[in-house]
Amino acid sequence: MRLQQSKEQLLDAYRQMKTIREFEERLHREIMTGEIAGFTHLYSGQEAVAVGVCQHLDSEDLIVSTHRGHGHCIAKGCDVIDMMAEIYGRQTGLGKGKGGSMHIADFDKGMLGANGVVGAGGPLAVGAALSAKLDGRGRVGICFAGEGSINQGAVFEAMNMAKVINAPAVFAIEINGYSEHTGASYSVGGIDIANRTAGFGLKTVETDGCDYHAVYDAMAELLDHARAGNGPCAAVFRTTRFFGHFEGDPQKYRARDEVKQHRLERDCLKTFRARVVPVCGISETELDAIDADVLALIDAAVDRARAAPATPIEEMEADVYVSYQQDQP
Amino acid sequence: MTVMTYREALNQVLHTEMARAPDIFVCGEDISGGAGGTSGEREASGGIFGVTAGLLPRFGADRVIDTPISENTIVGMAAGASLAGKRGIAEIMFADFITLALDQMMNQAAKFRYMSGGKATCPLVIRVPYGAGMNMGAQHSQSMYNIVTSVPGLKTVIPTNAADAKGLLTTAIRDDDPVVFFEHKAMYGRKYEVPDGEYLIPFGQASLLCEGDDATIIAMGRMVLFAQKSVAVLKEEGIDCDLIDLRTTSPMDEDTILDSVEKTGRVIVVDECTPRCSLASDIAGFIASHGFSSLKAPVGQVTSPHAPVPFARELERAFVPNPVSIAAAVRKVVSYQ
Numbered sequence A: 001m002r003l004q005q006s007k008e009q010l011l012d013a014y015r016q017m018k019t020i021r022e023f024e025e026r027l028h029r030e031i032m033t034g035e036i037a038g039f040t041h042l043y044s045g046q047e048a049v050a051v052g053v054c055q056h057l058d059s060e061d062l063i064v065s066t067h068r069g070h071g072h073c074i075a076k077g078c079d080v081i082d083m084m085a086e087i088y089g090r091q092t093g094l095g096k097g098k099g100g101s102m103h104i105a106d107f108d109k110g111m112l113g114a115n116g117v118v119g120a121g122g123p124l125a126v127g128a129a130l131s132a133k134l135d136g137r138g139r140v141g142i143c144f145a146g147e148g149s150i151n152q153g154a155v156f157e158a159m160n161m162a163k164v165i166n167a168p169a170v171f172a173i174e175i176n177g178y179s180e181h182t183g184a185s186y187s188v189g190g191i192d193i194a195n196r197t198a199g200f201g202l203k204t205v206e207t208d209g210c211d212y213h214a215v216y217d218a219m220a221e222l223l224d225h226a227r228a229g230n231g232p233c234a235a236v237f238r239t240t241r242f243f244g245h246f247e248g249d250p251q252k253y254r255a256r257d258e259v260k261q262h263r264l265e266r267d268c269l270k271t272f273r274a275r276v277v278p279v280c281g282i283s284e285t286e287l288d289a290i291d292a293d294v295l296a297l298i299d300a301a302v303d304r305a306r307a308a309p310a311t312p313i314e315e316m317e318a319d320v321y322v323s324y325q326q327d328q329p
Numbered sequence B: 001m002t003v004m005t006y007r008e009a010l011n012q013v014l015h016t017e018m019a020r021a022p023d024i025f026v027c028g029e030d031i032s033g034g035a036g037g038t039s040g041e042r043e044a045s046g047g048i049f050g051v052t053a054g055l056l057p058r059f060g061a062d063r064v065i066d067t068p069i070s071e072n073t074i075v076g077m078a079a080g081a082s083l084a085g086k087r088g089i090a091e092i093m094f095a096d097f098i099t100l101a102l103d104q105m106m107n108q109a110a111k112f113r114y115m116s117g118g119k120a121t122c123p124l125v126i127r128v129p130y131g132a133g134m135n136m137g138a139q140h141s142q143s144m145y146n147i148v149t150s151v152p153g154l155k156t157v158i159p160t161n162a163a164d165a166k167g168l169l170t171t172a173i174r175d176d177d178p179v180v181f182f183e184h185k186a187m188y189g190r191k192y193e194v195p196d197g198e199y200l201i202p203f204g205q206a207s208l209l210c211e212g213d214d215a216t217i218i219a220m221g222r223m224v225l226f227a228q229k230s231v232a233v234l235k236e237e238g239i240d241c242d243l244i245d246l247r248t249t250s251p252m253d254e255d256t257i258l259d260s261v262e263k264t265g266r267v268i269v270v271d272e273c274t275p276r277c278s279l280a281s282d283i284a285g286f287i288a289s290h291g292f293s294s295l296k297a298p299v300g301q302v303t304s305p306h307a308p309v310p311f312a313r314e315l316e317r318a319f320v321p322n323p324v325s326i327a328a329a330v331r332k333v334v335s336y337q
């Protein structure tokens, strides 16, 4: 099955994927300058998953993300300028610089947050799906999850709970082959994640996460199921990451040319181009123009983040609660 | 004496103790790294902070267990094995994630001994890198040792230099109770002189790092390093301090605290935790209850504010107690009439 998508939609999907790619490639370079603090986990290589999933969603649908969250944010519509400012720890960032790369969220866009705790998103996504179910408007809650998180008890509980309460939750599981420095073939007992999710009674599809169209088609089927009130689902995506676990990871656990080969053979952008240009009425020139737009946007995002004001110290103790009356000692 | 880093001291103890006692095993995420990788390099990291480096090649995968991301079972498995005759050393990659294992820590490991009427022993060590200062954000920077200290049945250790790291980890491994061992992430690379050969430091024995009659500074973990800087500055101003490094907060060396309080009558507790139910408030309460007659001023408490650890550099810097804020607190207590 290959679902028909309009030219407009395909161009938008390409723009999203390219934006994620360039955002991450640029961060990779900027982090080496030392200007960006903390832990940054890049999503390059996995773009087709975030975009193939989020192309089906609007801002009413809810997603829960991971420590590797930039791609999910961009695909769900977070402002790239505000995201970059957050990663630079600036006042203009989506979280006023208080969250950082691992904690970007934008509730207006239905993006409930990246997450520093592996597996914590599972229960939260079921909660988002519960909220959607109670509203009865066909919305869904999506849990993006790395294959490493699939070994957390909380994720097992979340899948079971979703089934028990018949929540419109979809677990989008991204197998990029590693959790930090450990391979999936070691850490995921039984290896077959689709079998696990199916074991919980989730309607499950497994497909190539480096192929936008495959992701899009798989999600179409699952989201129909979930939106119609037929219960939770899981999509298992085989994908790859082009960088280390976090920036600075020497990746001794990976074969020397693994990334090079994956960049050559499993690059979702190249696959997308090769597929749409001859048959979808899309020209190379149109895609090149998008590339140029995206690069300009990323340039602007970095420039604006650099120029943005530091978060004032008064912010340190603000936003802990909605309201909190206490005399300072 | 040999000069080595805090990380190296810990690593050396793990090697020595595992070689000494075959019933010791270690487990945790990426403690070796490389399992299931495509490079064929079976040890790819030796722990993300390098503390467990070289253990796998030397002791093998049965005793050096790379685990899936499953904190509750990492601790629970180590506790269960320790209840059944082994000595487990579990690593939780960031102290923040002990929250995922608190059932096994607080409801299980901590209580076996008591609930069995003294029959069970659970000689378990849980190593936890902790603390702020690396811009790792709200979920990778917390101190957590106040929570652990509050639990009857758990012992809490916070070494502040490589020599103490060696002496205290050796004691922790040989101790028959569950011990939670806090290692500040910012201290791993710091170098110190470390005694050669077997070296054990008993729990519940603080170290008095310097002596003075004007005030008592009580600190633990990385705050000791900051307090040392404040002490040097204060000395130039003519303020001489006792600086007490608690080293273990459960058990806690109450005698050393009270002796010093009796001498100076003026006390500051420095604690990286947030203020409510912190070690600072706990120790201030202890001193108020047991050393009240010696006090010449209210006990000063220097802690982080009542907020999550912020990400932005400027905010995080302002968040954690520092030599300047510690010195200011000392001056305030010393000038109190």
Ligand SMILES: Cc1ncc(C[n+]2csc(CCOP(=O)(O)OP(=O)(O)O)c2C)c(N)n1
Pocket (backbone or CB within 6 Å): A066, A067, A068, A116, A117, A118, A119, A145, A146, A147, A148, A149, A150, A176, A177, A178, A179, A180, A245, B029, B069, B071, B093, B097, B100
């Ligand atoms: C509860 C918890 N344990 C450990 C970590 C440290 N950690 C961060 S990411 C990660 C690996 C996650 O692997 P996976 O879920 O496959 O996602 P990927 O990094 O591959 O995107 C680990 C162990 C964490 N953040 N949270």
